[in-house]
Amino acid sequence: MQQRAMKWSAPVLTGAALTFLIGGASPASAIGLVSTQTYTLDFEADAAGNSLYAGNSDYVQGLSRNARNAWRADDAVIGDQWLDWGVRLSADSHKGSRDTLLLYDSSERGQDNDLMTGEANLRSQQGFSASLAAGSSNERNLLIIQEGSDFLKPDDDAKGGIISFDFFNPNSSNTNYAGVGLGTLRFVDIDTNPGLDDVKFSAFYRDQDGNEKSLFENVVGSSAFASRFYAGKSNGDNSIWDFDLAALQGQFEGSNKVAISRLEVNNTGSGAIASLVWNQLQTVEDDGPRDIPEPTAAAGLVVLGLCAAGAKATRRARA
Numbered sequence: 001m002q003q004r005a006m007k008w009s010a011p012v013l014t015g016a017a018l019t020f021l022i023g024g025a026s027p028a029s030a031i032g033l034v035s036t037q038t039y040t041l042d043f044e045a046d047a048a049g050n051s052l053y054a055g056n057s058d059y060v061q062g063l064s065r066n067a068r069n070a071w072r073a074d075d076a077v078i079g080d081q082w083l084d085w086g087v088r089l090s091a092d093s094h095k096g097s098r099d100t101l102l103l104y105d106s107s108e109r110g111q112d113n114d115l116m117t118g119e120a121n122l123r124s125q126q127g128f129s130a131s132l133a134a135g136s137s138n139e140r141n142l143l144i145i146q147e148g149s150d151f152l153k154p155d156d157d158a159k160g161g162i163i164s165f166d167f168f169n170p171n172s173s174n175t176n177y178a179g180v181g182l183g184t185l186r187f188v189d190i191d192t193n194p195g196l197d198d199v200k201f202s203a204f205y206r207d208q209d210g211n212e213k214s215l216f217e218n219v220v221g222s223s224a225f226a227s228r229f230y231a232g233k234s235n236g237d238n239s240i241w242d243f244d245l246a247a248l249q250g251q252f253e254g255s256n257k258v259a260i261s262r263l264e265v266n267n268t269g270s271g272a273i274a275s276l277v278w279n280q281l282q283t284v285e286d287d288g289p290r291d292i293p294e295p296t297a298a299a300g301l302v303v304l305g306l307c308a309a310g311a312k313a314t315r316r317a318r319a
Helices: 065-074 119-125 245-253
Strands: 019-021 031-041 087-093 101-105 141-145 161-167 177-188 199-206 212-220 226-230 240-244 260-267 272-285
Touching: 031 177, 087 101, 087 141, 141 161, 161 272, 177 199, 177 245, 199 240, 199 245, 212 245, 212 260, 240 245, 260 272
Parallel strands: none
Antiparallel strands: 019 031, 031 272, 087 161, 101 141, 141 272, 161 260, 177 240, 177 260, 177 272, 199 212, 199 260, 226 240
């Protein structure tokens, strides 16, 4: 597949190993969670680094009919492109008629110009004033639940739906895999801006017997863990929000740290996901007794260092 100049974030080692001791276990034998890799999924490339293109992109629109048909059959639908990273994506539309995930190129005009991002794009293609467009980052590819049947015309579902990120062990030889720690999720075009009522989050983990348990469900986005990166129009069109899911996870975990097996993003209106950051976690055994200062002795020492860096850096300008 043709490559394009772009930013691509490959998984990287997190530097120092960050260990979380599970509360209630004895310090001499406690099982902890260590962060081993950080992943940034921004929908610009698959796990192997192959460029991904949306149906409204110049690249796809410029293909021959046969090439477009091949793209539609092999590359249009999003879901399994990051299996080597240990995540599978799926959708459940609130309309119940279509559960398809597609990409939308937010640097180009299309069916949903309220998803357009990038200061220059908003000024040249949407007629935004310099002051209104100022501060919008070019997010390029966005993840949407498709409303129509034409993959060459990506169109986010007006009723929204649930986008699921199912995390699993990508390496069968790693017997200590536990799950993930959530980082930052970036979202574009929240219609209830600034109330954020349209977006809700749920996270699940597995207990020692492999049973899936809920950590939290349908938590409405709020200023407690959300920050507005770009305001957009007064009705929320073209707005960009960052959700600190690491903080949300920590709020519900307390001292009993867990590894997430599934994240659900429930959007009840139109909108799109620009990126998600997470840390892969594995279990470790504590290396022996040590002095644990009060008041943390009862619950175990917790060193919290999840990487929740900004999800997308500035990409190179198109040629």
